[in-house]
Structures are given as C-alpha cells and as structure tokens.
Amino acid sequence: MKNILIIGCGLLGSSLVRKISKKKIAKKLYIYEKSKLNIVKIKKLKLSGRIVKSLKDGVVNSDLIILCTPMSEYKGIISKINKHIKPKSLITDIGSSKIESSKIIKKFLRNDVYWIQSHPITGSEVSGPEHGKDSMFEDKWCILIKDKKTNLKHLNFLNSFWKKIGSKTVMMTSEKHDKIFSITSHLPHLIAYNLVKSAQDFEKKQKYDLIKYSAGGLRDFSRIAASNEIMWRDIFFDNRKNVTKAINIFMKNLNSFKKDINAKNNRSILKKLTQTKRVRSKIVKLKQDTNKPDFGRN
C-alpha cells in the first residue's frame, strides 16, 4: 500500500479521491487544491484524504502523485515539486493530450523521477468536486502511455492501480494516442463549440429566438460545448497539429456534402447517410453508449 497525492481536486480528482478511499487503495491519501472555493467544497463534502497546504507537504510523503489539473499547470507544478519529490515516487497525470505534455515533463522534471502518463476516457460537461463520483472510471478505458524508455515496473504498478479504480487499461505511444483522440474527442468538442457559436451568430443577426427550438438537434451539441474552457484550450493548443489535420478531413467532407445537397445527388447522399449508422451500432455493441433511444433522456 502506497501513499497517494491527488493534485487538483475538481471533477476527476475528487472522483479519484472518492474511489481510492472507498476501496481503501491508499495507505495515506493527500489532496492538494489551489482554489479556496474548491477547498471549502471538499470540506463540506467531507471527502476523505488530508488536504495539504503546500505541494511540498504532499510530495515528500507520497509514492504515487496524480496530477488532475489543466495541462497548462504542469510546468509550474514540476518546478515546485522538483526539489522535494522522492526519487522512488511515481508521477502520473490524466491529461487528454500527450505529446506536448511529455515534452514539458522531459524538459523540466528531475532526471531520477518517473512520470508515466495516463488518460482515463471519462468526464462530463460539469466541473468541480461536487460533481465527482466514485463510479466515474468504472468500465471506462484508461490509456497508459508506453514508449521505448518507459520503466516496466512502474508501468505495471500504474496498470494495476487503474484496474483497482475500475478502469479497463490499454497501452499505446503518445503519438498514436494523440492521433486517435484528435478524431474521437478533440474534433467533436471543437465542432460542438463551433456549432453553438454559429447558432449564436445567426441568432444575433436574424434576431430570432432560436434556443427554444433547440430540441431538434442543437441541444445535444450544447452539452459538449459547456465543458471546461481551460481544459479544452490546453487540449486544442497542445494537440494542434493533429486537430488541424482532423479539421481538414472534416472540411473536405463537409464541402462534398454541400455539393451533394445542392446537386440533389440522391445516390451519393444516401450512401453518406446510411454508412454512418453502422458506427452507432458498433458504439452501442461495444458498450460505449446506452442503447436507449435519445440516451433515455425522456
């Protein structure tokens, strides 16, 4: 049993705290949170784990350190913990893009400390410790980043940690990770933000009250477009090369769709509209979504 420090106790950090304490995975559990508002919330929620006042206090006593902050904070955190961290400690993070953050880690982290990156595929449009839940990672994928230099002993330990948390784990390189998630996650979020922005522009220009008619499609996108802006700015900036490529594929297809519509090209459009159905059945079959119509919302 190890001592664990959670840095950043928002939606996912607090969910880890809940699960770790529920399943008694840590000998001692420390929480570092820089937002005073969140600290008040954590105390009110009576989450287990000792809140430490400085990163140093948490780091000196911990074997596993998990960063659950926006990725833009990694550099500052590394500079604060470098002096105090024990060489045998393992660091991980739960950031959604990996190539850029691995560069930061290589450049700034002390040489004798290991950091193996994780990415649990879960979350929500709401933020803050009050929305966390111990089931957040249950049966969800957690990607572990493995490349030539990864320490296998630490990797095995991290793998068994995430399994105890309830995740299904899979290992891949940061390059493969960033390509896959540019399409399955980063592009969909960008598209959702962009669609809602376009609706707002239209509403302003036409002076129509659109939002009350959003049940026809727009509302689903608005959920995704309500996600945390700092987290998503960091992801878009860090994975900009792959996201740009994904945008380009998307734009090419959209231009082709537009042509088909204007030419009333029946065969081509029906092909487009039917082949996408297969993806939905596959997603439901793989238990990546509920099979209830309309997400069981009504």
Place this chain on the structure above:
Amino acid sequence: MKNILIIGCGLLGSSLVRKISKKKIAKKLYIYEKSKLNIVKIKKLKLSGRIVKSLKDGVVNSDLIILCTPMSEYKGIISKINKHIKPKSLITDIGSSKIESSKIIKKFLRNDVYWIQSHPITGSEVSGPEHGKDSMFEDKWCILIKDKKTNLKHLNFLNSFWKKIGSKTVMMTSEKHDKIFSITSHLPHLIAYNLVKSAQDFEKKQKYDLIKYSAGGLRDFSRIAASNEIMWRDIFFDNRKNVTKAINIFMKNLNSFKKDINAKNNRSILKKLTQTKRVRSKIVKLKQDTNKPDFGRN
C-alpha cells in the same frame, strides 16, 4: 369530434395514433401504412385505429388527414387522394422543412381543399411504430405555418388539435421556419453525419480501432447520425438554400477556430469557449433539455 386519418405509421405516426386513441380525440381513427412490415408490427402492437387498405378508403371518411411520411412522398399521395377527398377536410403534415413542400402542395393539391402545415419538434434516432409512445409530443413545441392565405378557422382547429395532443404551439411563416430549423436542427444533423463520416475515413486510413474510444465525444454525434436517412435526405434537399447558408457560417467560424489554435491565440479562443456555455444554461432553463450531467446517461 372528427374522423382522423394518419398516413404513415412510423415513429411519429404511431405516436399520434397512441395519443389520439388514449385521449379519445377522434370519432373514428384510420391508419394508412404502405409498408407490409410496419402493418405486421402495428397489428402485433395492437394499436387502436382501423388500418385501411387504400388511401381512398381512409380519405373519403376523414375530416382531418395527417401525413407522417417522408416529404418526398407528398406528391404521390396528393395525386392519389385528390379525387376522393371531401372539400371540407383539412390536411396537415409533420415534415421538417416547409418552403419546398408548400410549393408541391400549391401545385398539385385540389384548389378547394385546405392544407395547413405543422412541425412538431420531437423525434428520435430510432424509427418504426414499435418505438412510438403517447408522450412523444408532450410539452414539445409544434410549429404551425401561417401566411397571408391561411384559413383562420382551420388554423384554430389545428391549433386546438395539437394542444390536445400535448404540444405547445407557435405560428410562423414557412420562410421563418426554414431559416430557424436550418440552424437548430438541419445543420446539427448534417454536422453529426459529417463528423462520423470523417471518423470512418480516418479509421480506414490509419487502421486504428477508434470506435472503442468514442466515449470522449464522438458517441453523442453518432446518436444523431443514426437518424432515418430518407427523412434527412428529403430535409437537406428541400431546405438546401438555408442549409447551404448555415454551412457557410459554420465553415467561416471553423476556419477562425483553426487559426486561433495554430496561433495559440489565448484571448480569442477563451472567448469562443466561454460564450457557448450561456447557450447551454439557456437551453436547460427553457426546459429544452435535462439538467442532469451527461444527460443522466450514467
């Protein structure tokens, strides 16, 4: 009390049948359905209402006729009912775009018969009478198309019909309708189809198994992209002028997003990512969506 004929007994047609019979809104209720498979389903479901073998049989006895078929079938149906329909009958439909279909109606429908268009804002990604439910229209908007020539007596009757069904009604011209829904419904569906298509293209090219990681965003779009292809082809073709304009606004914004990401323009991107949140709160406040995180899916 009037005799009502439902033409096309799929998801929405069967939902109307269920609600009309549950609330005893019709004196007699007739159903016309051309798909043999659907007729078998309707009988198995024991839906009330008499299934008629020909459009003629339904039309000669009905005061209110409601088309719940894809819009591309309106022309053929008009040619079949024109001879038999009673001059005092009222026709309506539940199609999702209005300008093009109103042209078909004006051109082909007998002059002494009234057709006032409706558009209930409801539906699902699943099709067929087995998925219908009597609560489908409950507290949902229903748009009634009103222009200079609309017969007010019939309009009032139709308005009270939809209120009995459980809808909230609002009246507008077909031009305003098609503009609003090009942005709140038609563009979101097109974007969802296009995103799923782009993911498929990427998967083929990279040979990565993407779908199992779809929980990060893609799966929400896949629900919308599983909607009925004939219905959506008809909508995209019929409302192509407004949809093209909507695509152009969307593309312009997406290009601006791409520039911001590549220039790491912090201020501009944070503005984009925060202002869209207001739309979500407004949608939830207007009760157009559940306020449960992740649609209450987990």
